């Protein structure tokens with residue numbers, strides 16, 4: 172995978188106001204109660220790590236070496252044991268049913284192939300496991316129109332991020348049932364989906 176050194180260096184500073192206003196609270200709400208083996212996909216610089224409180228171990232996968240360097244530095248200070256890997260979402264080097272929870276936060280907007288990423292998540296998740304998602308997503312009406320037009324340029328400056336992905340539909344199409352979903356609009360350019368889902372039996 173291409174390394175994004177400038178994006179990685181700027182990421183924590185760039186997102187700090189959003190973290191304070193919205194994201195940190197959402198991260199804590201979704202992650203603090205997770206137990207057992209947790210896989211976080213596209214863990215970035217490790218913004219989620221302080222919020223895991225009860226997991227036995229977090230496997231934090233990050234294919235971009237520039238992001239991974241920061242993630243690794245932060246892993247030692249996490250409240251639970253963290254193992255860092257370089258796996259891409261579309262090809263996870265883990266056996267089937269290896270995890271109690273799989274976490275995507277602000278990642279399904281950026282992966283090359285969301286369909287394959289979610290299929291991999293479903294494969295490595297135990298049948299009673301939980302998928303955790305915090306993602307900005309496609310809006311409706313004029314907002315979606317703008318998102319389609321802005322995404323090609325936006326993507327260039329944000330390491331491949333798409334504003335216009337219908338992530339809830341992709342989760343359901345990948346064989347999950349959404350159990351809780353909160354879709355709010357704290358950002359101007361995209362609604363924020365906070366969801367938990369389980370593999371469909």
Ligand SMILES: C[S@@+](CC[C@H](N)C(=O)[O-])C[C@H]1O[C@@H](n2cnc3c(N)ncnc32)[C@H](O)[C@@H]1O
Pocket residue numbers: 212213214215216217218219232233234235238258259260261275276277278281282283284
């Ligand atoms: C916007 S950052 C989000 C980082 C972190 N999850 C967070 O919540 O702050 C998107 C992350 O997705 C990672 N990413 C992009 N494509 C990926 C892929 N195919 N597989 C796994 N991670 C990917 C990027 O390297 C980057 O670290």
